[in-house]
Amino acid sequence: MSEQKNDLDDLRREIDEIDDRLQDLLILRTDVVQRIAAFKRGAGGGAMRPEREANILRRLIGRHRGPFPAVVVGRIWREIIAALTHTQAPFAVALHSLHRPLDHFDLARNHFGASRIDIYDTPGQALRAIAEGAGQVVGVLPLPAGDDEVWWPLLAATDAARPRIVARLPFARDAQAPVEGVVVAPFEPGASGDDAAYLIIVTGDGTEISRGRLTDRLAAAGLIGQCIDSRQRGGDVLHLFEIDGALEDHDPRLKTLLANHGEEILQAIVAGGYARPIEVRHY
Ligand SMILES: C=C(O[C@@H]1C=C(C(=O)O)C=C[C@H]1O)C(=O)O
Structure with missing residues (x-):
């Protein structure tokens, strides 16, 4: 009995040492992030x-092994990255979700850890908080063309500081994830190597052009993707395309597209994009 007790004490001491090492490494990681911050x-x-x-x-998650769940590795690192x-630069999260507020709150909490989350009644209010937040507010909203309300036409602005989609949540996705959402921020997302982009194509009311023809026009300019929603806005029609790969405001393919089809296509507005999420097993 007392031998067993000694074994248990030893094992718990081992856990304490491991915890100390984990914490020391967190402190070390924090130091390195401060150096990166100065560099940036x-x-x-x-x-x-x-x-x-x-x-x-x-x-x-790719190098993970053993019974500790990969989905929890994702959660832990999200907490670390958000904190660091x-x-x-401190920031708050502007959340809007009409139909699944609790599920989207979870998405925001899991991605942004202990950040403050402010809830907005309308997508317009959330986007305004981001645009007017002096770089200190990011948003979490439902997928732009999902079952929730349609809010993506609000991204059809052209100023450089406009809010854009910069991530898709959950990033480490398991089969039990009840909803998806996006992060909206007042900066242009970078390319991660495996990305998708959102592109808003504006056509005039008088221009009858099918989604299929538009998709072909985009493909001819090197923009491979599909139209996931179309909405009337005043006299114009806005089409939301999801494009393979990352897309910057000054991508030459957009110039080609407008040069070749300026009659039909009034504007091509990059609405952001995201690093493609990865699939993980739950427990
Ligand atoms: C440390 C950085 O800043 C942020 C924090 C990160 C981290 O904790 O690893 C990663 C990316 C950035 O969102 C960075 O840009 O590398």
Whole structure:
């Protein structure tokens, strides 16, 4: 009995040592992030880099082994990354979800850890909070063309500081994830190496052009994707395309598209994009 007790004490001491090492490594990681922050301040640009965050999770979940659940590895690192982004530049999360507010709240909490989450009654209010938040507000909204209300036409602005989609949630997705959503932020997302982009194509009311023909026109310019929703806005029609790969505002393919089809296509507005999520098993 007392031998067993000694064994248990030894094992618990081992756990304490491991916990100390984990915590020491967190403190060390924090120091390195502060150095990265100084570097980024010099180079210009914001603290949050969704494409880098996606690749950290891809790499760690890819190398994971043993009975500790990979989905929890994802949750732990999301907590660490969110906290260390705060140490560089604090931010709050503007949340809007009409039909599944609790599920979307979970998405926001799981992705942004202990961040403050403010709930907005309408998507317009959430987007305004992001646009007017001096770079300190990001949003979580339902998928732009899902079952929830249609809010994506609000992204059809052209100023450089406009809110855009920068991530898709949950990033490490298991079969039990009840909803998906997106992160909206006042900066352009970078490319992670495995991405999709949202592109809004504006056509004039008088221009009768089918989604199929538009998809072909885009493909001819090198933009491979599909139209996932279309909405009337005043005299125009807005089409939301999901495109393979990352897309920047100044992508030459957009110039080609407008040069070839300026009669039909009035505007091509990049509404952001996301690093493609990865699938993980739950427990
Ligand atoms: C440390 C950085 O800043 C943020 C924090 C990250 C992290 O904790 O690893 C990763 C990406 C950024 O969102 C970075 O840009 O590398």
